[in-house]
Amino acid sequence: MGDTMSLKTILTSAAMVVGLATGAVADGHEPVKVGFVYVGPVGDGGWTYEHNEGRLAVEEAFGDKVETVFVESVPEGPDAERVMTQMALEGADLIFTTSFGYMDQTINVAAKFPDVKFEHATGYKRADNVSTYSARFYEGRAVQGHIAGHMTESNIIGYIASFPIPEVIRGINSAYIHAKEVNPDVEFKIVWAYTWFDPAKEAEAANVLIEQGADVILQHTDSTAPQAAAQAAGNVVTFGQASDMAEYAPFPRVSSIIDDWAPYYVARTQAVIDGTWESTDTWDGIGPGMVKIGEITDAVPADVKASAEALIERLRTGEYHAFTGPINKQDGTPWLAEGETADDGTLAGMDFYVEGLTAEIPS
Structure with missing residues (x-):
């Protein structure tokens, strides 16, 4: 995860070139088409609702310079591949695939459409035209x-x-x-x-x-x-x-975790408009505001x-850091020493419980 870009970096570069896009439609260019593939309904009140709020923020930020499309309640698997393929065939320039289980489908479809930019949420497989992003x-x-x-x-x-x-x-x-x-x-x-x-x-x-x-x-x-x-x-x-x-x-709800995807979606759309989009991996938390x-x-x-x-x-x-030692793994073997913090690679692939949890992780 060493090449993780912070949202701050992305926003700064987007802000620097934001002026370049203002003439896109006036110059006769087609609006940039941005697609979103959702695992749940936009009315789920949770995950998909927040991704859709990000889509609406893109529309608000760019007006007629963008056109957004979305398909909701897309099961992870072959259906997702069909939906992504259809979006690409219908002229999408940028497609956000917003569930972990879309990972392989995103990579497969991206290989067939090298000129389309893909952004996959919470996964770890990237390509020249596939970025990954997640929140901590x-x-x-x-x-x-x-x-x-x-x-x-x-x-x-x-x-x-x-x-x-x-x-x-x-x-x-x-x-x-x-x-x-x-x-x-x-x-x-x-x-x-x-x-x-x-x-x-x-x-x-x-x-x-x-x-x-x-x-x-x-x-x-x-x-x-x-x-x-x-x-x-x-x-x-x-x-x-x-x-x-x-x-x-x-x-009963005494607090919440809120995923704020809007600044990221606006910044990445801006990068496509400007021609500065490149494959990156972003993993941001409370500091940059992706987690509220x-x-x-x-x-x-x-x-x-x-x-x-x-x-x-x-x-x-x-x-x-939320994972600061001393912490042992569930079987009692040491993981983090006193004061040591977890590295992103271990966190990204975490497949073990910490000591004290009695359940087993299903295989």
């Missing part, structure tokens, strides 16, 4: 874990996991480390939903965890169904995932809110 969601999980560890009374925290990929495993580990730090008695129960968006499955997972005694639920799935299940249960704390899910505030923490409500005790805000600030400035 694990920083937000650290904050959620901190609050959760303080707020649980049963000492059981439930976690609705989507798929056993590094991004999700990182989040579980980060939340657990920071919950355990403030509450040594805390225990995590994990239910794998094997979906990004399926409100019925997500509600079922939430109810299973509540029946197992969880009074805090974290989720790495995209609908608000777990929020509704927690609200019905009455005494269960939740956190918004990917978007603010503020309709469930001030309780939604309002911590007054349902959280004032001292916990204050300590959570202090943690956010330390993550924002880079003074603190």
